[in-house]
Amino acid sequence: MKNVRVWFEKKNTARYISHLDLNRCMSRAFQKTKLPLWHTQGFHPHIFLTITMPLSLGMSGLRESMDIRLIEEISNEEIIEKLNGALPLDIRVYDVTEPVMRPSEVAFASYEIDYEPENASAEEAKAKLEELLTREEILVTKHTKKGPKEFDIRPYFQDMQLYIREDGHLTASHRLPISVNGGVNPTLLRDAAARYLDLDLFEHITRTCLYNEKMEIFQ
Amino acid sequence: MQISNQLEKLLAKVQKPGRYVGGEQNSIIKDKTKVKTRFAFCFPDTYEIGMSHLGMKILYGLLNEREDIWCERVFAPWVDMEKLMRENHLLLYGLESGDPICDFDFVGFTLQYELSFTNVLNMLELGGVPIRNDQRGENDPIVVAGGPCTCNPEPLADFVDIFFLGAGEEVDLEVIDLYQKCREEGKSRKEFLRLAAQIEGVYVPSLYQVKYHEDGTIESVTSTDGAPATIRKRVILDLDKAYYPKSFVVPFLDIVHDRAVAEVFRGCIRGCRFCQAGFIYRPVIEKSVETVSRQCRDLCASTGYNEVSLSSLSTSDYSKINELLDELLTWSKDDMVNVSLPSLRVDGFSTELTDKIKTVRKSGLTFAPEAGTQRLRDVINKNVHEDELMKTMDIAFGAGWSRVKLYFMIGLPTETDEDVTGITRLGQSVVDAYYNCATRPKGQSVSVTVSAAAFVPKPFTPFQWEPQDTMEEFQRKQHLLKSSITTRKLTVNYHAADTSFVEAVFARGDRKLCAAMEEAWKRGFHFDGWDDCFSLEKWMEVFEAVGIDPAFYAKRRRSFDEVLPWDHLDYGIQKKFLIEECKKAYEAATTPNCREKCSACGAACFKGGICVEKRPSVV
Numbered sequence: 001m002k003n004v005r006v007w008f009e010k011k012n013t014a015r016y017i018s019h020l021d022l023n024r025c026m027s028r029a030f031q032k033t034k035l036p037l038w039h040t041q042g043f044h045p046h047i048f049l050t051i052t053m054p055l056s057l058g059m060s061g062l063r064e065s066m067d068i069r070l071i072e073e074i075s076n077e078e079i080i081e082k083l084n085g086a087l088p089l090d091i092r093v094y095d096v097t098e099p100v101m102r103p104s105e106v107a108f109a110s111y112e113i114d115y116e117p118e119n120a121s122a123e124e125a126k127a128k129l130e131e132l133l134t135r136e137e138i139l140v141t142k143h144t145k146k147g148p149k150e151f152d153i154r155p156y157f158q159d160m161q162l163y164i165r166e167d168g169h170l171t172a173s174h175r176l177p178i179s180v181n182g183g184v185n186p187t188l189l190r191d192a193a194a195r196y197l198d199l200d201l202f203e204h205i206t207r208t209c210l211y212n213e214k215m216e217i218f219q
Numbered sequence: 220m221q222i223s224n225q226l227e228k229l230l231a232k233v234q235k236p237g238r239y240v241g242g243e244q245n246s247i248i249k250d251k252t253k254v255k256t257r258f259a260f261c262f263p264d265t266y267e268i269g270m271s272h273l274g275m276k277i278l279y280g281l282l283n284e285r286e287d288i289w290c291e292r293v294f295a296p297w298v299d300m301e302k303l304m305r306e307n308h309l310l311l312y313g314l315e316s317g318d319p320i321c322d323f324d325f326v327g328f329t330l331q332y333e334l335s336f337t338n339v340l341n342m343l344e345l346g347g348v349p350i351r352n353d354q355r356g357e358n359d360p361i362v363v364a365g366g367p368c369t370c371n372p373e374p375l376a377d378f379v380d381i382f383f384l385g386a387g388e389e390v391d392l393e394v395i396d397l398y399q400k401c402r403e404e405g406k407s408r409k410e411f412l413r414l415a416a417q418i419e420g421v422y423v424p425s426l427y428q429v430k431y432h433e434d435g436t437i438e439s440v441t442s443t444d445g446a447p448a449t450i451r452k453r454v455i456l457d458l459d460k461a462y463y464p465k466s467f468v469v470p471f472l473d474i475v476h477d478r479a480v481a482e483v484f485r486g487c488i489r490g491c492r493f494c495q496a497g498f499i500y501r502p503v504i505e506k507s508v509e510t511v512s513r514q515c516r517d518l519c520a521s522t523g524y525n526e527v528s529l530s531s532l533s534t535s536d537y538s539k540i541n542e543l544l545d546e547l548l549t550w551s552k553d554d555m556v557n558v559s560l561p562s563l564r565v566d567g568f569s570t571e572l573t574d575k576i577k578t579v580r581k582s583g584l585t586f587a588p589e590a591g592t593q594r595l596r597d598v599i600n601k602n603v604h605e606d607e608l609m610k611t612m613d614i615a616f617g618a619g620w621s622r623v624k625l626y627f628m629i630g631l632p633t634e635t636d637e638d639v640t641g642i643t644r645l646g647q648s649v650v651d652a653y654y655n656c657a658t659r660p661k662g663q664s665v666s667v668t669v670s671a672a673a674f675v676p677k678p679f680t681p682f683q684w685e686p687q688d689t690m691e692e693f694q695r696k697q698h699l700l701k702s703s704i705t706t707r708k709l710t711v712n713y714h715a716a717d718t719s720f721v722e723a724v725f726a727r728g729d730r731k732l733c734a735a736m737e738e739a740w741k742r743g744f745h746f747d748g749w750d751d752c753f754s755l756e757k758w759m760e761v762f763e764a765v766g767i768d769p770a771f772y773a774k775r776r777r778s779f780d781e782v783l784p785w786d787h788l789d790y791g792i793q794k795k796f797l798i799e800e801c802k803k804a805y806e807a808a809t810t811p812n813c814r815e816k817c818s819a820c821g822a823a824c825f826k827g828g829i830c831v832e833k834r835p836s837v838v
Contacts, residue, residue: 013220016239017237021237021473025244025469025471028244028522031525031555032523039555045555058236086523088242088243202228204227
């Protein structure tokens, strides 16, 4: 028996597959490939698979991963080829590796965020957001299991750098805490912009990578 | 499809955006410049419901088999998405290309349920297609519709160009072939429709004129332009040779029926007198064991589903059910596929059957005795006896089930209060059967749920002349039902009769109701099958605005010699047979099922299926 980590991208239409639905989609893909996977041994056996870290609905993911358990030796190339044949086109598997870290070690995620201001130019929006990030406190309402909670996002966003790309888009690359128990979602800045600046931002978010506590790339 | 920036912005604001993006496994993408005909298959309800529908899967596969046709899927956007689409002027689109449905050659609807009719008009408008058939020009799509409700499509006669009667597998392609030919020859829309009307199973409502008597009943229906006087439905006689998809589109979202489905037969041998499907899908035509098994296996291989359901109107009536289950077991276990059986009859549940499907999770069991007393069950020709129900319950409880759902109807013809309270009495007997069963699950309590639906008389049934109960009568009976419960192990569910009333109006409606449909559309009606949207009060305002008395359609007893709005549609069943059946119902006399004895209903005119099989009694 051998644990392997399967790496994939999740883009375009696949952004709208929720975490639960992704689990089912992957199980079905494996069922089709007939790869020699370990099944849980309970009363209703099913394929054992763990998706490293849920991705919010609507976000793209470039370096997503899941762990499976093989019961026979099989080449990485074969796993990649068979899985891609069984998955929808907007989910593409590109690598299979031996797991180095445990999913529970994940502590940070990096994002590429493309902002489209709906009621301001990119330059205006950039200036307003930069001003916002210098404030003492930036409160947003966070929806937790215990109900809505006021939450100060400043510590997490204060060092965020905004750029105007050549095509005129306002973008940012940023790292935020994430863990199996929750984290700081990049969309919270949009909520703050609406609340403090009356600035409506539409955003395209791509999760690019995961890291551990020491900022080492998740492998 | 590629998601546009405009769409992406809307998707960020709606629930379940996965409904609106396509991209699922096995969905079919073609190059639109390389196809001749584009067909938008529209299901007038949500994605989750539409994606569970077998007919759509069959026709989607069938049309896309042809290189020159591209069939796409379209569902009714839920109210949140519809609002945003209207505000942002985004037209309703096909899930494969993202193109608006007004760009298609055909826009096809499946009519499963009368209360989805408002969604048909709403979807046409959302897609930029003129809603009335007389408003559409040469560049507008041809609007077609099939499904069970086309057996009386008159309330939609002003809106749909072509109705398909009966099985769609052949007639759809014949009409598309004709369309391609007419296009090449530069024929007009009108000429195409006139020629299409010559194809068997095609009903072009604009070619028929309806005259009314002063009392509002129909005097005559006359065909024009050489269209046939009566239109006969299409039947597929050999299901082993008929097209069946090797793959299904596999949704990401959790849909209502998320599994592989094989159809084991069409039609039903029973002839329950309230059931439209039992008459309009005659004759019974079965698939062979080999075909069903192969189709199940192909589907599981192409979809990754690990559950396959054997579908039909009454699967335990499949003549080789045990043989089929044995055949499926030769591979399903190794492939880790479970087999499930919906639609089990009370008298079709055996230990042999449960042993073979015991891999299935023991969720609740559902049976439909339909009526509470033997007399009323005989009236409706259900042919199920209480001792059979008790025997079945004993088997089920002994095999470990402890949750049972029983379906009934109230408002059936000849019903008395004793029949109504008979429902709870029967429920109580099932509770008692549990405690009398020695091998019942230990330490568990039993839960019996009794659901009582309000009866809606439907065309092509022996009850097509019957009045529906009044709202007050339904309420009184529901109250009587509720107050007759004596144990907490028994739960009674019923639903307001409001929706059943509107359903009854449209089920047996005529063309005068098109005005009500149009008025309802103008007032923004949609999703009338959903409690979130349905309002009887608003419907009554619509009827009043267009001067229509809904009781004329729902609550009126028709005489046997009245011309009915669907009399020019021929489903094989003869009116004189339905009249006989209606009279027998009043005598509480039953009719044997098709396998026991032929009752000469008229379906033998199709010269196939059970009508030409040798019956055991004859051999």
